[in-house]
Amino acid sequence: MKIFKIFIIFIFFLTFKVIAGEIVGNPIITDGDTIKIMNKRIRLHGIDAPESKQLCKKNLEEYRCGIEATEAMLKKINKSQVRCRVQDKLDRYKRYIGVCFVGAINLNQWMVRNGHAVAYRRYSKDYIKDEDYAKKNKLGLWSGDFINPEKWRKLN
Numbered sequence: 001m002k003i004f005k006i007f008i009i010f011i012f013f014l015t016f017k018v019i020a021g022e023i024v025g026n027p028i029i030t031d032g033d034t035i036k037i038m039n040k041r042i043r044l045h046g047i048d049a050p051e052s053k054q055l056c057k058k059n060l061e062e063y064r065c066g067i068e069a070t071e072a073m074l075k076k077i078n079k080s081q082v083r084c085r086v087q088d089k090l091d092r093y094k095r096y097i098g099v100c101f102v103g104a105i106n107l108n109q110w111m112v113r114n115g116h117a118v119a120y121r122r123y124s125k126d127y128i129k130d131e132d133y134a135k136k137n138k139l140g141l142w143s144g145d146f147i148n149p150e151k152w153r154k155l156n
Helices: 002-019 065-077 107-113 128-136 149-155
Strands: 022-025 028-031 034-037 040-044 056-058 061-063 082-086 096-102
Touching: 022 034, 028 065, 034 082, 040 107, 065 107, 096 107, 107 128
Parallel strands: 040 096
Antiparallel strands: 022 082, 028 034, 034 040, 056 061, 082 096
């Protein structure tokens, strides 16, 4: 009975964290702009990373930029706990939309600033300066040629 009460309190705590606008835990990295914490899928607000099957070019060679974006996120998180501030409503794919942090590092911003994702202007202007920085310094995607992820999805 005692274990059952602890379980109920634990479930309430997890539920409260989501209702309170935050989801915290060790994530599973789905791709460069989506993670899963406690079976809750979270789409990173204001950014768009290349798709898993997307190819880009650097030095006339094709590379899997979608996989590279996912690996960059995985490496940055490095098994750390992630805290996401999420919006109240879910997107059309039933994902939370959030700004996620490892410690004080804003992962959304970090992905764009390092060229692993682009600013998703359709939904936000938050990371345009970070994209400009990555472009100017030829970081990540900006060190070669790529199709904007949103356009790539429409073509594929």
